Amino acid sequence: MRLIGLPLILLSAAATVVALVATVRGWGRRRLFARTVAALGVEVLLVLTVGLIVNRYQAFYPSWRDLAGARAEAVAAVPPSLAPAAGPPGDDVVLPPDYAARAGITFPIIVVLCGPGELAGVRELARRVPDVVTVALAPRTAADVTGMMAGLPRTVRVAEAIALVTDASHRGLADRLHDTLPAVATVTAAGPRGWETALGEAADRLPLPLAHPLRS
Known part of the structure; x- marks a missing residue:
């Protein structure tokens, strides 16, 4: 699955929605610690989805290889x-x-x-x-x-x-x-x-x- 591909963005967005619904539905039955973990999980997924969308249009990291560090090497390898x-x-x-x-x-x-x-x-x-x-x-x-x-x-x-x-x-x-x-x-x-x-x-x-x- 490509880092800038639409399927990955849709998967992340769907996971965010599912996590949000599950958190809201189970909010009253959970203890404070579980609520905190659930809320943080939703926030992380939301930030991830937004980040994937921005990366798709700005191409900061066009591939998984770039994300792993190859991009830094490419930027540094400007011809003498x-x-x-x-x-x-x-x-x-x-x-x-x-x-x-x-x-x-x-x-x-x-x-x-x-x-x-x-x-x-x-x-x-x-x-x-x-x-x-x-x-x-x-x-x-x-x-x-x-x-x-x-x-x-x-x-x-x-x-x-x-x-x-x-x-x-x-x-x-x-x-x-x-x-x-x-x-x-x-x-x-x-x-x-x-x-x-x-x-x-x-x-x-x-x-x-x-x-x-x-x-x-």
Whole structure:
């Protein structure tokens, strides 16, 4: 059962209701200690249910593995190129061809969420998209993306406008990130030319500097 899944929330909510009804019905027949334990149990279940609902929409802990501590490791594992000291971007970042020649320009961003085996192909396609900085990631959690994006402005001249491009398997993560990142649009890649088409569509939706269709 997924940590951010609806079934777990419904189970917790149902347990809260059952515990509350049982506590109210048996209140007059129980001693003070039993009443206290029952009331605390209902309160714990209620807090748990609210916490699950908040976590579902904010993605603080997208999985049980994150809750167990893997999330802290992911946040700490920000690529060295994104440390506070300025330097060249890492392999995850693809710059437009004329980036160096336009020293006074900031560029909108396309964030691509894909599988590890698709990264090389996506980065190659991203090099054909003018006027945008592309960040291609194979993320496990929302923290992988937000950690990367938090450090990006320290090494690359980027604007706040972001378009998300995702495959079907990362669509849920993209939807959650849409609430935490200033995303202009979310595009899902599909079909034989899915990534090429999706990158072009995302670039067209970004503000100035305007992105043109992919160059062949």
